[in-house]
Amino acid sequence: MVRWQPGTSERLQAAALDLFASRGYEQTTAAEIAQSVGLTERTFFRHFSDKREVLFHGQEQLTEAFVGGVAAAPADATPMELVGVALDTAAELFPDERRSHSRLRQSVIGQNPALQERERHKMSVLASAMSDALRARGVAEPAATLAGQSAAMVFGVAFGQWLRDDEERSLADIQRELLAALRGLTGASPTG
Amino acid sequence: MVRWQPGTSERLQAAALDLFASRGYEQTTAAEIAQSVGLTERTFFRHFSDKREVLFHGQEQLTEAFVGGVAAAPADATPMELVGVALDTAAELFPDERRSHSRLRQSVIGQNPALQERERHKMSVLASAMSDALRARGVAEPAATLAGQSAAMVFGVAFGQWLRDDEERSLADIQRELLAALRGLTGASPTG
DNA sequence: GTCTATAGTGCGATAGAC
DNA sequence: GTCTATCGCACTATAGAC
Secondary structure: OOOOOOOOHHHHHHHHHHHHHHOOOOOHHHHHHHHHOOHHHHHHHOOOOHHHHHOOOOOHHHHHHHHHHHHOOOOOOHHHHHHHHHHHHHHHOHHHHHHHHHHHHHHHHHOOHHHHHHHHHHHHHHHHHHHHHHHOOOOOOOOHHHHHHHHHHHHHHHHHHHHHOOOOHHHHHHHHHHHHHHHHHOOOOOOO | OOOOOOHHHHHHHHHHHHHHHHHHOOOOOOHHHHHHHOHHHHHHHHHHOHHHHHHOOHHHHHHHHHHHHHHHHOOOOOOOHHHHHHHHHHHHOHHHHHHHHHHHHHHHHHHHHHEEEHHHHHHHHHHHHHHHHHHOOEEEEEHHHHHHHHHHHHHHHHHHHHHHOOOOOOHHHHHHHHHHHHHHHHHHHOOO
């Protein structure tokens, strides 16, 4: 019998999502999650700084996709073009096969305010990382901050739309349409 | 001796900010805050659903200002003009006299991730309320959602700038400049 | 791995306002 | 009498310290 198996974090994450979905987030203790994969509560908290965090590992990859997209864009791209490339790159992390899993996870998050709070926080960290990446590409202030925040905003709205029951478009398509709508919205009438 | 006095929430809020600022947020217990104004821990939690919330009452007024601004705008206003009016209305809640108090509060929030999380959540609620208000004025999707989110985004960035040590402009002025920058950013080059 | 402080809840009792 | 603010106590889970 092996003393421990690889992929501990992943097994904890999967078990947590299962239990949260069936019993509810607050009705599931960290100890129960750990026990369900043969570990102790203490081990759970060694892998995740708090109980909510078990649902949010993977956000680092998302941030990397955004930042990597910015870095890989053409040298003469405008700030909003950089945002567009970043969004396209990020969308690759969410192929249609992943939709049902994302929907399950989102239904758990949607039922608990504390989890929604954590989700917003992660989006905010993403926005800051995007702004940093834009600044590193020479985008000046306040454009870098606004464009970085806009990228996270478009992703967030698009992701929510992507998960809707009646939605069939890809995440990338939804993002592109929203980005165009944002351009039309803010650029339409230059009032002063 | 009277059993209880009016303004309990306000006294708890003031005491909490004092204690958080001097000892730190985590080093201050809910019981200590309550005791400092002659109440018990249990009463603290009757007024605030959790310990963080004591720093975030007043956000309702902010939301009301935004929503009220939208409702009071001219009938023929574009979505972004509605956003501009809402921002102007909200800025009235933050005259320069309030800057030092806001800076103290922000320094407490800035030192604790859990408090930053709550702040982001409140901004997100604000964004949703703005989107609802825009929809109620007949703004279609996805413009209503994007404009509502943009309003909260501009407020958030502007508020952070307003609190900087070297900043002297009014919140309203900063917001107007950011809104103009956002127009220039997204509207400048209609790439497709 | 154990031990502990604290956040937060549930329920019942009390005291004053009306 | 009703209604509401406060208190007191027992309790669990989280999360961090040792």
